Amino acid sequence: MPKITRYEAEVQLERPDGSRVTYRGDGVGPADETGAQVLKGAEKAALAEEPGARVVSSRARRG
Known part of the structure; x- marks a missing residue:
């Protein structure tokens, strides 16, 4: 069974209106x-929320 670990991520986005x-x-x-x-995964998920x-x-980072 593969080893798993915990990850933490933070992505800051700029919306089209500048906010x-x-x-x-x-x-x-x-x-x-x-x-x-x-x-890549974190950025993709965040961008999916903010078209x-x-x-x-x-x-x-690893948590």
């Missing part, structure tokens, strides 16, 4: 997932 919003979340995933993979927005900053 900003920050999404934070945590979850579990494969222990061998890279930071880039975690960020037309763009990523201003993002970060992820």
